[in-house]
Amino acid sequence: MNQSRASGAILAGIFCGMGAGALWGLVFLAPEIVPGFSPLEQAIGRYLVYGLMSVLLVAPRWRTIRPLLTPRILWALAWLALAGNLFYYVLLVSAVQMGGIAMTSLVVGFLPVAVTIVGSRQAGAVPLRHLAPSLLLCIAGALCIGWQAIVMPGGGAVATRIIGFACAVGALISWTAFAIGNAHWLRRMDGITSQDWNFLIGLATGAQALLFLPLVPWLGSGTHDAADWTRFAAVVIAVALFASIVGNALWNRMTRLLPLTMVGQMILFETGFALPYGFIWEARLPTPLEGTAFVLVILSVLSCIAAHRRPIPAEASIAA
Structure with missing residues (x-):
């Protein structure tokens, strides 16, 4: 019975990861829909909406949650919001605008391997030598992406594509x-649900977006007409709702259902959805290098998963 429940939890976790990836893949498309707006404007717009939605959704349970927010948890929320939301999205939008959806999504697709490498230094983790095939495939895929982004003909200057590649990294x-x-942190929270944790990160990110708002006149992209602002509002609201609220909720639920060694692997779904979104939007097929890089990304992640199937101590974990 316990094995059946564990299998059911893993299957549910995988479906949650798939749903999160499908919604997060839309994030790579958003910068192409509103290209006239700067990365900072897009990030602030998205996270102000995310913060406002979080205020409304967490309000009914605020009296229960508030006593649980220790200084350590508040600090964790602040840096997670900055790293996983504002910094990440500004860099991602910059990468998409300068290097394209395919390059950006392929680079971010190496997250599973990056997470596993970081976790390999932990006691009981998979030894780094067992990850050699995955790392070699990762390097080969990165070379394909880098060559495509920097050397092959593109819509922008070489220097611009190099900066875009650096932003993606x-x-x-x-x-x-x-x-x-x-x-x-999700595994340390006893009285805070994964859904409420998502809303708390939304509150932190919304507050940070307000702090960065005064920078828009200096770092913004200029003037826009009513049609531009209408399109911008529709995009940031859609991204905040579907990616930040629903997508994050699915990801957090998945994080509590799956073993830590599988969590990073689920980001492959984001790349798997983002790439076809991008190719459909650009009305083209992938180039040979893009196709090769995607296959290498998949093989790298699969070999990483295979390495984790080796017998390792039960306490092995990728959590920092």
Whole structure:
């Protein structure tokens, strides 16, 4: 019976991860829909809406949650909001605008391997030598992506594509830190549900977005007409609702259902959905290098999962 329940939890967790990936994949499309707005404007717009929605949704349970918010938890919420939301989204939008959806989603697709490498230093974790095939595939995929982004003909200058690639790598680093830290804290929360944790991060991110709001006149993208603002409002509301509220809720639920060694692997669904979204939007097929990179990403993640099937101590974990 216990084995059946465990299998059911894993299956439910995988479906939650798939749903989160399908919704998060839309995030890569948003910068292409409103290209006239700067990364900072898009990030602030999205997270102000996310924060407002979180206020409304967490309000009924605020009296129960408030006593549980110790200084350590408040600090955790602050840095998770900054790393996993504002910093990550500014870098992601910059990468999409300068390097394209395919390049950005493929780079972020290496999150499972990045998370596992960080966790490999923990006691009881899978030894790094067992991850050699995954790391080699990861390097090969990164070379394909880098070559496509920097050397192959594109819509922008080489320098612009290089900066876009660097922003995508920065987004990967930022989200790796968030994925590990968020998994760590979700497993320590006894009185706070994964849904409420999502709303609390929304509150923290909304407050941070307000702090960055005065920078928009200096770092914004200029003037826009009514049609531009209407489209912008529709996009940030949709992204906040479907990606930040629903997508994050599914991800947090998945994090509590799956073993830690599987959590990072689920980000592959985001890449799997983001790529076809991008190709449909751009009305084109993937280039040979993009197709090769995607296959290498999948093989890298699958070999990483296979390495975790080796007998390892029960306390093995990727959480930081």
